[in-house]
Amino acid sequence: MLSNSSKYAIKAVLFIAVNSKRGKKVMVKDIANPINVPKPYIAKLLQKLVKEKIISSTRGPRGGFYLNNENFKVSIMKIIHAIDGEKTLKSCMLSLDTCNEEKPCPLHNILSISRDNILKHLNQKTIEDLSNDINLGQSFLPL
Amino acid sequence: MLSNSSKYAIKAVLFIAVNSKRGKKVMVKDIANPINVPKPYIAKLLQKLVKEKIISSTRGPRGGFYLNNENFKVSIMKIIHAIDGEKTLKSCMLSLDTCNEEKPCPLHNILSISRDNILKHLNQKTIEDLSNDINLGQSFLPL
DNA sequence: GAAATAATATGATAAAAATCATATTTAAGA
DNA sequence: TCTTAAATATGATTTTTATCATATTATTTC
Numbered sequence: 001m002l003s004n005s006s007k008y009a010i011k012a013v014l015f016i017a018v019n020s021k022r023g024k025k026v027m028v029k030d031i032a033n034p035i036n037v038p039k040p041y042i043a044k045l046l047q048k049l050v051k052e053k054i055i056s057s058t059r060g061p062r063g064g065f066y067l068n069n070e071n072f073k074v075s076i077m078k079i080i081h082a083i084d085g086e087k088t089l090k091s092c093m094l095s096l097d098t099c100n101e102e103k104p105c106p107l108h109n110i111l112s113i114s115r116d117n118i119l120k121h122l123n124q125k126t127i128e129d130l131s132n133d134i135n136l137g138q139s140f141l142p143l
Numbered sequence: 144m145l146s147n148s149s150k151y152a153i154k155a156v157l158f159i160a161v162n163s164k165r166g167k168k169v170m171v172k173d174i175a176n177p178i179n180v181p182k183p184y185i186a187k188l189l190q191k192l193v194k195e196k197i198i199s200s201t202r203g204p205r206g207g208f209y210l211n212n213e214n215f216k217v218s219i220m221k222i223i224h225a226i227d228g229e230k231t232l233k234s235c236m237l238s239l240d241t242c243n244e245e246k247p248c249p250l251h252n253i254l255s256i257s258r259d260n261i262l263k264h265l266n267q268k269t270i271e272d273l274s275n276d277i278n279l280g281q282s283f284l285p286l
Numbered sequence: 287g288a289a290a291t292a293a294t295a296t297g298a299t300a301a302a303a304a305t306c307a308t309a310t311t312t313a314a315g316a
Numbered sequence: 317t318c319t320t321a322a323a324t325a326t327g328a329t330t331t332t333t334a335t336c337a338t339a340t341t342a343t344t345t346c
Contacts, residue, residue, distance in 0.1 A: 001144030004334070007237050014249055027292070040336055047294060059293045060343025076250075094150050098285040106157055106273040106282045107219075110264045117257040130249040139249045142241040147304070170322070183306055190324060203313030204321040287346100294341070305330070312323075 006083045009045045011035040013055060013079055014141060016065050017072070017131035025057075025064030035141075045083060052082040072128040080122065089119060149226045152188045154178040156198060156222055157284060159208050160215070160274035168200075168207030178284075188226060195225040215271040223265065232262060 002010075015035050020026045028046065032039035046065060049055045054074050057065045080089065092099035092108060093115065099105040104112070133139040158178050163169045171189065175182035189208060192198045197217050200208045223232065235242035235251060236258065242248040247255070276282040 002236060004238070010250070011237060025292095029292095038335060040338095041334070043293080044295095044335095050293085057293060058343075059291085059341075060345095061291045062344065063292045063342085065293085093145060094154060095147070096285060098283075103283045103285065104281075106276060106284065107153070109276065109282055110268055111261055114257040114260040114264070118254055121253045121257070125253055133249060133252065138247075139252055140241075140246050141249065142239060142246065168322095172322095181305060183308095184304070186323080187305095187325095193323085200323060201313075202311075202321085202323045203315095205314065206312085206322045208323085289344105289346085291344080292342085294339100296337105296339080298335100298337075300335070301333080303330100303332070305328100307328075308326085310323105310325070312321100314319100314321085316317100316319085 001089065002080060003084050003088075005045060006080045008035070008037045008042055009049060009079050009083045010076060011037070011141070012042055012046060013049065013067075013127055014130055014134065016055060017067055017127050018134050018141065020064075020066040023066075025062070025066045027064040031065070048082060049079070052078070054079055054082055067127065072131075073126050075123055076125050076127070076130065077119070077122040079127075089122075144232070145223060146227050146231070148188060149223045151178070151180045151185055152192060152222050152226045153219060154180070154284070155185055155189060156192065156210075156270055157273055157277065159198060160210055160270050161277050161284065163207075163209040166209075168205070168209045170207040174208070191225055192222065195221070197222055197225055210270065215269065215274075217270050218266055219268050219270070219273065220262070220265040222270075232265075 012031055012035055015031055016026050028039055028043045031046075032042050035042070046055065046057070050057050050065075053070070055065055055071055056068050057063065091097075092105055093111055094105050094107055096105045099108055130139070134141055155174055155178055158174055159169050171182055171186045174189075175185050178185070189198065189200070193200050193208075196213070198208055198214055199211050200206065235248055236254055237248050237250055239248045242251055273282070277284055
């Protein structure tokens with residue numbers, strides 16, 4: 001469903017969200033270890049996220065990654081789209097183009113409600129929402 | 144979530160289920176095209192399913208694949224496990240070992256209910272259930 | 287404005303998944 | 317029992333995903 005890359009990206013973004021408060025920036029080398037992802041790999045993903053305006057960065061000494069106010073409003077789905085592309089999550093569980101409500105595939109009837117719920121939540125929840133949860137101790141970022 | 148291989152396997156099993164009624168067997172070459180999967184590839188998957196006793200086969204002239212009564216009782220999940228392995232679907236959405244109800248990861252709270260529902264349905268529904276749906280015109284096997 | 291520090295760009299390598307090809311074995315039917 | 321038709325076993329190739337490495341560019345600070 002989600003590629004490793006998307007999972008890494010989500011973890012990294014949330015890590016930045018909770019660790020870059022008040023102008024303090026976070027560097028790649030400080031992200032890679034705690035979220036358990038190889039440094040050069042996460043660096044590449046972060047660059048893509050910057051291009052898509054999902055996170056922000058500055059170069060040079062005291063530089064690093066951070067989130068501005070707009071970044072905080074971005075949905076989790078947008079992170080996934082930036083990394084995995086648009087169509088990954090959209091197709092039906094059997095990847096059938098022809099599957100729809102009128103002509104459902106055999107899995108459609110039993111799975112589509114739950115599936116649509118997952119998509120709905122990924123679209124609704126923002127980086128801000130999830131980092132608030134973490135800050136309130138309602139969820140955790142162990143790695 | 145599901146690998147291509149699992150999707151192919153599910154499609155193939157259902158195709159066999161609805162096309163091998165009353166002792167008639169289905170051959171690889173007759174499966175590959177309608178379900179839109181390369182023949183040598185689906186052949187390999189079918190062999191694995193036979194070993195796991197999810198489907199049945201006989202060799203030689205008039206041979207092919209079919210389902211016996213026990214095969215029809217197999218859950219969809221078992222097909223997925225046979226092809227993708229046991230752990231693929233079990234891990235949390237961020238693949239965190241440490242994620243659980245007491246210490247949920249940031250996505251856990253928003254997705255776990257829908258996710259558990261999907262797993263529950265995949266465990267409950269049998270090949271028989273889904274092929275009945277198809278036979279009753281409640282779902283379709285276009286490809 | 288020079289040195290140091292950080293992201294960025296580019297690309298090489300490795301591992302896994304998907305695809306393709308071929309030789310072997312088994313069973314049926316003449 | 318010989319021929320044929322089918323699955324089965326094995327493995328080679330290609331593509332995608334994941335990982336690793338290095339050179340370049342921008343920004344701060346002295």
